[in-house]
Amino acid sequence: MTAQPPPEPPHTTAIAAVEALGLPHEVRVIDRARSVEEAAERYGVPVDRLLKTLVVRRGDDDYLFVLVPGPRQLDWPKLRAHLGVSRLSLPDADAAKEVTGYERGTITPFGSRRPWPVLADATIAAVGDGEVTIGAGAHGVSLRLAADDLLAALGAEVADITR
Numbered sequence: 001m002t003a004q005p006p007p008e009p010p011h012t013t014a015i016a017a018v019e020a021l022g023l024p025h026e027v028r029v030i031d032r033a034r035s036v037e038e039a040a041e042r043y044g045v046p047v048d049r050l051l052k053t054l055v056v057r058r059g060d061d062d063y064l065f066v067l068v069p070g071p072r073q074l075d076w077p078k079l080r081a082h083l084g085v086s087r088l089s090l091p092d093a094d095a096a097k098e099v100t101g102y103e104r105g106t107i108t109p110f111g112s113r114r115p116w117p118v119l120a121d122a123t124i125a126a127v128g129d130g131e132v133t134i135g136a137g138a139h140g141v142s143l144r145l146a147a148d149d150l151l152a153a154l155g156a157e158v159a160d161i162t163r
Contacts (some may be wrong), residue, residue, distance in 0.1 A: 002081070012137035013111030015103065021153050024030040026081050027103060027110065032140045036070040042113060043133050047071050050142075051124065051134045053107045055096045055116075057089045063099050065109040065154075067120040067134070072162035079161045082119075108135040110143070118156040125158045 018025050029110045033039035040047040050070040056079070057063050068074055079086055090096075103112040109118050124132065127147035134150065136143045151158065 003079050010138050010141060012141060014135070014137035014143065015111075015141075017111035018136075018143055018153075019080050023145055023153055025058075025143050027136060028142045029143055030140045030142075033149055040070055040133075043144070045131070045144070048123070049127065049132045050129070051132055053109060053135055055091060055100055057091050057095075058083065058085055062067045063114075064117045064119055065107075065112070066096075066161065067109075067118065067124055067156065068162055069121060069123050072121060072123065075161055075163040078159075078163075079119075080094070082159045082161060102135075102137055106135055106137050106139055106141075108137055108143075110134075111137060118154040119161065120151055120156040120158050121162045122158050122160045123162065 015027060028043050030042040033042055036050060037047055040050040047070040052068045054066045054068060054069060054074060055063055056066050080086060096107060097103050102105050124147055129146045129148050131144050132147045132150060133142045133144045
């Protein structure tokens with residue numbers, strides 16, 4: 001019995017967006033993981049290099065993407081203070097898909113329906129030209145690229161927003 005070649009990764013809007021930008025990257029595909037730790041293990045990256053993308057609502061039709069390293073948690077008071085607002089929320093799954101084009105668990109700033117601002121935790125910038133992994137718009141599909149390239153391509157603002 002001959003071994004089957006690995007399946008071709010899906011060509012998502014996020015992958016197309018990264019390719020259009022000419023960013024050096026690698027597409028990785030894994031079976032869907034149950035935790036960020038399991039996903040990092042399957043992707044073969046340290047858990048702090050696996051980035052979660054959160055969509056945060058500031059007001060009516062006013063959202064932003066927030067990039068958070070895998071094991072860290074968003075610090076809401078820090079985020080509100082940084083943005084100078086008293087109220088923020090996470091949209092429900094339907095609203096998140098409507099404003100990004102991606103279902104929860106696959107959200108990424110790349111190829112989003114609208115180019116919402118991106119705010120990245122300061123720990124990501126500290127990685128420099130080291131590689132990070134970010135979702136690529138489908139379950140079990142990620143993009144691996146240099147942290148500096150990611151932040152520059154997204155025009156990300158960097159701030160201390162996690163704990």
